[in-house]
Amino acid sequence: MVGIRLRNSMTRKVERLEPIDPQNVRMYVCGPTVYERAHLGNARPAVVFDVLFRLLRHEYGADHVTYVRNFTDVDDKINARAAETGRPISEITDETIAWYLEDMGALGVLEPTHMPRATAYIGAMIAMIEDLVAGGHAYEAEGHVLFSVSSYRNYGRLSGRSVEDMIAGARVEVAPWKRDPMDFVLWKPSDDSLPGWDSPWGRGRPGWHIECSAMAHELLGASFDIHGGGNDLLFPHHENEIAQSACAHPEGHFAKIWMHNEMLQVEGRKMSKSLGNFFTVRELLEQGIPGEVIRFVFLSTHYSKPMDWTAKKAEEAKATLRRWAQLLSERPAARTASEPELDPIVVRALSDDLNAHLALARCNELYIQAKEATNEGNRALGSLYWCMKELLGIDLDDVWEALRPRTVDDMIRKFELGVAYNKSVFGQTIEALIARRILAKRDRDYAESDRIRDALADAGVLLRDVPGGTDFEFTPDFDPAKLENIL
Incomplete structure (x- = not known):
């Protein structure tokens, strides 16, 4: 022990x-x-x-x-x-x-x-x-x-x-x-x-x-x-x-x-309804912030210190968890390559007055080691998975499901729009517009890039630049008819 x-x-x-x-x-x-x-x-x-x-x-x-x-x-x-x-x-x-x-x-x-x-x-x-x-x-x-x-x-x-x-x-x-x-x-x-x-x-x-x-x-x-x-x-x-x-x-x-x-606190101030910075957990979840991200932000500050919830911290937590979860999705066998192994440094950090911040820092070290697709890297990735799931309470499989880049079909199913519209038609349109925007940015035609982004937003398609490409999601007021006028 x-x-x-x-x-x-x-x-x-x-x-x-x-x-x-x-x-x-x-x-x-x-x-x-x-x-x-x-x-x-x-x-x-x-x-x-x-x-x-x-x-x-x-x-x-x-x-x-x-x-x-x-x-x-x-x-x-x-x-x-x-x-x-x-x-x-x-x-x-x-x-x-x-x-x-x-x-x-x-x-x-x-x-x-x-x-x-x-x-x-x-x-x-x-x-x-x-x-x-x-x-x-x-x-x-x-x-x-x-x-x-x-x-x-x-x-x-x-x-x-x-x-x-x-x-x-x-x-x-x-x-x-x-x-x-x-x-x-x-x-x-x-x-x-x-x-x-x-x-x-x-x-x-x-x-x-x-x-x-x-x-x-x-x-x-x-x-x-x-x-x-x-x-x-x-x-x-x-x-x-x-x-x-x-x-x-x-x-x-x-x-x-x-x-x-x-x-x-919220953004450096005491949480208060009168200040307009009062949030329920349900409100954040409904805003699309996964529970795993909320938990990660909480654990990033020692429990005995005041914790400041900020939008920036939430975005940073989301980016970190996405990186970790994506690596695991690419090498899923790592979690079952051996018996579940909890990294002793993570265990020691938590055993020292619940130092979750230090435990998360060690998890990031495991992620860096795991990027090498070797037996040792796979062991580090497996340890990262089990430490996060069993001790820190964050399942990276659930993280990936919540944060992975969505395909057109994913988004169509999410909003159940496939019955009313030919998803292959406007799906290809969105992909073509994203490709055109990428080319415009490459050619430094930022006016055209912004035009496409704003027009898609008006049609109910939100773009998000992520490592390796562009992700997007539909809003509830998605209107495929507006796509025809963008091209």
Whole structure:
């Protein structure tokens, strides 16, 4: 075994992972609140911890890793969306969960071992809250149950801030029934218009923080190896998880290693709807950016650093993946020339705190070696294929299908235009126009070259210059009648 080292937010150090039980390495990651499409920021932790999941499976065996990522399907944002749309809550959450799994699947994210919904663990949450009340760590006030922060002396250890600093820097809800401003809600009352469950404190619903503690305990036990999520969850969510879990289950230590990925920006600015740079994963996919390209861009920046999504990075990732995938398409036997072989340098890079950027750099070295059509080159190409697929989660066969230069027949089939038009006629016309444009560029007749490009665009045919030639694709408003006037 290589040995895995991970950055522990609790100790601020990169530490060697020493599993509690190597036969069952356990990881919990906070998942989405399901009321709308996943945006790019939601996708980053899904990809980061998917790489860790893959690495753990490689190191310890697929049958010896348990990965839990939850769905928060009881939340005031979901209630608000239901009231706004008039749709049942279950319909909204079911639909959104299906969207999330589809979009993350497009990014190569494996489904975790368990994907619990909060609403399936209400009983476990109530039992945990009862234990906290009985132990003097929680109290009831006007139908609410609140955790008493002062009852846990290590509160603030994860975020590294004092309670006074946290009060000053946080939006603390001011309520007359709180004993202390930092106390947080474990259970709150529900009226008839809101989801609710019977409890010792009346009909109500859980606070946000209790759900992850309850589900982690039910599925992973009082002690497990890794807890992950975005650094926006570090305080108060993860700080509160630790407090309530440590007090409810003092026999355990909850998570040994805490990991947090940094936030995502778009073109150097915080992603925001008001700035017009807010993108969902689905929007990028529908713009023709393959999931493999999105994932590659994510992995090009270390998870502990802010990641800047830019159109330039996406184009660079597309070009790199196209080169790698094209070489594999030309020598497909390389992937089966020997037993699947994972390059040890790639494995070591990922084992050193998930250094995916270094792993991708090594993959490019393998590509350079693989360009030599020798036995050694074929081994390098096979290793590149398996490292990308098994560890980094990018299948180069899928990349080639998404990014390979399209023939006329491919494009015709894609838009199902062959029934209405003679594809051989206008297909030959497009090829003739592309050839004429290439000749015009060779003769430095750039006016003619641009005329052909613009006229084709007006007809719904977009040209793209790629290494070795010109690629093209049809837009949905393709009009073959306009081709006749271009020649």
